[in-house]
Amino acid sequence: MNLLPFVVAGLVIGSVYALSGVGVLVLYRTTGVLNFAHGAVGGMAALLVWQTVELRMQPPVAIALGIAAGAAIAFLFGLVAGPSLARVDQLRKAIATLGLALALLGVMLFVWNDKARTMRLETSRISFDVAGARVNVTQLVCLALALLVVVGTLLALRHTSMGTSMRALASDRELAAVVGTNVRLVENTAWAVSGAVAGISGILLADQTRLEPAFLTFLIIPELAAVVIGRFVSLWLTLVGGLAVGVGQSLVSAWPTVSAFSTAVPFVVATIVILVATRRRVVTVGVVRA
Amino acid sequence: MNRILRATAALGVGALVVALSACVAETDTGTIQGAPSADADDLRCGLGTGEEATGEPIKVAAVATASGGVDFSSSPSSAKAYFDCVNDNGGINGRPVRYEFGDDALDPTKTAQLAAGYASDTSVVAMVGDATFVGCDVANVEYEKAGLYSITGVGVPQACFESSNIAPVNAGPRTSALATLQYFERQGQADPFFAIGLNTRGNGDWVADGIEKYTQQAGIDLVGDVLSDPAESNFLPLVSQVKQAAPASLVVVDPAPITASILATAEQQDAKGDIQWACTASCYDAQFGEQIGYYWEGFVANSELALVTAEGEDANQWRAVMDEYADADAPRDTFSQAGFLAAKIFVDALLPLDTENLDRETVSEAVLGVRGYESDLLCAPWYYGEADEHHANHATRMAIIESGTYVELEGCQDVADPDMAEILEREQSEGLLTE
Structure with missing residues (x-):
């Protein structure tokens, strides 16, 4: 069997998982919020793009609007819930975003019926053969964008004042506030950036997979698996994690005997990484405290 | 900070405007393109007196899945529209129908609760236009205990067709899939055949079983019978399997x-080839043709009732009633036709009864006695009858996508299902096909 098409499909989906993962990670490191609503925000952005294109809006404008809507939703949530969330523990922060995810899912199911929708970006219409696998331009965009966002985020964190502030917050929130970092501004920026990334991923995933509210909302699971592989710290490892989950899923689905388990791949990978990482973290914390 | 706030507020308002304008735009889709226009006679529902019914209301209910990811509410919505039309035309000999439906939100526990609620309310004389995706089995338990009967609009899982107190107006996915397979068989394009379905208990497996049995019986080489996970994101393996199996035709x-x-993935891999691609009635709706794009010109679908553009007394009345009594954005699809027809069968069954004596018992008797019910929406007469299974609709039509919209490909054809022998036997022995 020619496995190349599966590797290509896996890399593409994986790169979007990674892209999403970067958005989740930046927000998590800056605000301490693990955003379960990341997929739902992406779904909302994708459906808005679909709707505005149906209303005869130019696709590039519709996409820009979708990404902006993603950023706006996340930013507004951060603005409203951020101050309260800052005072509660991480578990409660995460649960609050689960609430947002379900609320957004409810709105999407209310506004859009369950009829078939497809999102075909113009770039998906241009395709070519690579060693027996058909590749389209959107897929190349996915891969390039994931790489670009990882590198861009790393550079921004290192070389911009906002990046420095984010790193300060990630390292020690209280201390960062004491030395004069504008915590609210940094957090709000992180929410907006993360929302925009969610929007981009949602639109790409809708093109590459399915344009359905519930489906896109729950893609947060493989996206989180990528972040778990990055151990909630490393952008590069998140990229690797996303690609690994994507390719793993795709390859598992290539064989009929095990293909039924392909949706379990993110769980399996994340569980293994958590088990390994937890063991190591206990040791590390012990050493630091000693 | 303030700048960010202002910018985001502006974006938020923009997004809201878009969402709202989307809602407004959908209201334009009320009428069906290519359908004959309605005339005044189409709105003479029931007795057709043109006078509002003012007597004591008759309570009728339905359980449907309207939220939770699947929306089957078009069936009870059209049933309600028809009842409203009947109420404006003299009702059931002067008594209006008071209709309500409960949403089970894709949760069988909720279906059971709703069914139990309606069953215990003895003023509910019958269930009409139901469309639950998950709870026919649990609902039937409640209905059976209470002697309540349902003229269901849309049944999907196996249990909806194998219940004593539930009789769907539609044909169901198994019949729809077999109809597609047999259409290709008539065209000499069914061998080898490939079937794609969903790995869901009591639904996907039931359909797959039908296809396996029929292909075996007809000597058709079934080169693939794949059931995929409902949460699957990557259809490439499936498309590769189709490509390798190289069937003459397939049904999704x-x-x-x-x-x-699945079609988008196949298009991306340019896997259409010489294979005749088709789907069951689940994708027979106006939006589908536009969404899948010109690559799929010639794509075939089954239709469990008349095409939405069809000309005919009931087909015309359905469109007219929807335009007059339903929300402009209520879907005009097969499920809507099914709910309308369920309500019409019910009203026609009640009109000959003594109005003073309408209770659950008399109504149930009338509903059970429906036989040989003819409508241009159906291919063959519909009936209820006392039995442990109800599957009256087993003759369907085929449609094909031309220039992005469905047009009729083949008229009514009876569908053969190896497991339906008993039902066909009963139709004849009990004379269910004639009034």
């Missing part, structure tokens, strides 16, 4: 959004 028995994704 999935909900329309999943079918659209």
